[in-house]
Amino acid sequence: MKVLVTGGTGYIGAHVTRGLAAAGHEPIIVDDLRASKPERAGNFALERVDLADTPALTAVFARHRPDAVIHLAGSISVAESVRDPDLYWNNNLGAGASLLLACARHPVRALLFSSTAAVYGNTDRSPIPEDAPLNPTAPYGSSKLGFEHLLHRSAPALGLRSAALRYFNAAGANPEWGVGEAHDPEEHLIPRIIASVLDGKALHVYGDDYPTPDGTCTRDYIHVTDLAAAHVAVVEADGLASGRSFNVGTGRGTSVLEVIRAVGDRLQRQPRVEMSARRPGDPATLVADPSALREAVGWQARHSSIEEIVDSAVTWEMSRRAARS
Ligand SMILES: NC(=O)c1ccc[n+]([C@@H]2O[C@H](COP(=O)([O-])OP(=O)(O)OC[C@H]3O[C@@H](n4cnc5c(N)ncnc54)[C@H](O)[C@@H]3O)[C@@H](O)[C@H]2O)c1
Known part of the structure; x- marks a missing residue:
């Protein structure tokens, strides 16, 4: 299937695109390269677009007609989110909403979102199940949790299957x-x-x-190759119920x-x-x-x-x- 991968030239995105291709899928990368280099796209199609630019993003959907979306693009530093919360609300929630608008115009079967263990904040539970209390301690985790809610609540109206993957500590390289x-x-x-x-x-x-x-x-350190495999498994799981958030760790x-x-x-x-x-x-x-x-x-x-x-x-x-x- 054709999978549009936002943030596909980033660290985890570069592994997810290669994992998709190894499983026989066709990744199309959308990344404005604010935190990555174009070489990371390899031979895959790269659309240099800021997700917040809804008309440009909608045009990308019209050109490629993806079957599914994996949404990794975002701002990723807990410390920076404390210094500059607006950036995190704009880029992790606002630009995510722009992506949903594009999906409203060009329907896709599934949208997988890169969430984070930071949605749990301080917790006494160990290991942490998905139904543990959600108490992010910084705007980074709050903005990711905000998009989880927006995505899951919007999914029925958009006719897509939503899933959020809450990564623990992504590490390693392939x-x-x-x-x-x-x-x-x-x-x-x-x-x-x-x-x-x-x-x-x-x-x-x-x-x-x-x-x-x-x-x-x-x-909990999780190898990026394992993370990539988790994305492939979830994007391929057509029968999986929509609206679920999963921990990805060991x-x-x-x-x-x-x-x-x-x-x-x-x-x-x-x-x-x-x-x-x-x-x-x-x-x-x-x-x-x-x-x-x-x-x-x-x-x-x-x-x-x-x-x-x-x-x-x-x-x-x-x-x-x-x-x-
Ligand atoms: N690295 C980890 O351990 C970890 C843990 C939990 C969750 N995550 C999540 O995984 C995702 C990827 O993380 P990463 O470590 O690969 O980060 P990264 O910074 O390497 O990759 C993010 C990519 O998104 C792009 N991007 C950001 N905002 C954009 C926008 N508005 N439009 C287009 N492109 C944009 C950047 O240019 C970059 O290529 C993030 O959403 C992050 O919150 C990462």
Whole structure:
């Protein structure tokens, strides 16, 4: 099927497009390249359009007539959303509404949305099921939750099947696909650890006094190849009920110190760690209960041991640096 992928040149989008193509589908990318490079589109069709530009987006739908949409485009930094909440409401909710307007004019069978574990905020539940209380602590999570609601409530009128995938911590890279993580600025833990080892710079760890076994935050790391497979499984699941939100994770938690050790072991050099104060709004533990997605479509993580994630992320970063030098 033809699948329009918003944010398809971003980190996760670049993996989702390649996962779709490997499963025999035709991805069409819509991305205004505000946070990515056109090379990431590879050989796939790329429409350079801001989702907020409804007429331009509607014209893209008219040209390509997609069967389904996977909506990954968005603004992604929790810290930036606290500094600039308007950007998050405009880009994560407003531009999403513009996408629904395009779907109203050119109906599609399904729309999958990239949501986030940040919709849960601070919670005592671990692992977290989808029916846990939804208490996002920053505009990032609130804007993603806002679009989940808008999408699910609008889906019947639009005649499409909606699904939201709440990613936990996306990580790793698929070396066969030649794409990996390259955010600017990079706020994610694994590339930050790799860079601090390779560049000999101190790594700041935010808090070692959390109520976790070693005092540092615990997260559920999910390999992007597994994330891509989850999208393919959900977009293909025509019989799946509309309006569902699913966790995408492994059910296992790994602490910041455990991730640092895994990267240090892979590179045979440990980073210099400097302990800093907690960041406001960082929950101690975020671990998914992924059983609903497994029961719905048979998906489960296959590449998400911390060793495989770290190995692939290091391989990607080394090749990126070699290409630059
Ligand atoms: N990376 C993670 O761990 C993680 C976790 C949970 C959820 N998510 C969600 O997954 C999605 C993708 O994340 P990512 O890490 O690949 O981010 P990314 O920044 O690498 O990719 C986002 C892409 O969207 C594009 N974009 C943003 N706003 C746009 C607009 N208005 N019009 C057109 N294109 C636009 C950017 O140019 C970029 O290519 C985001 O929606 C994010 O909230 C990511």
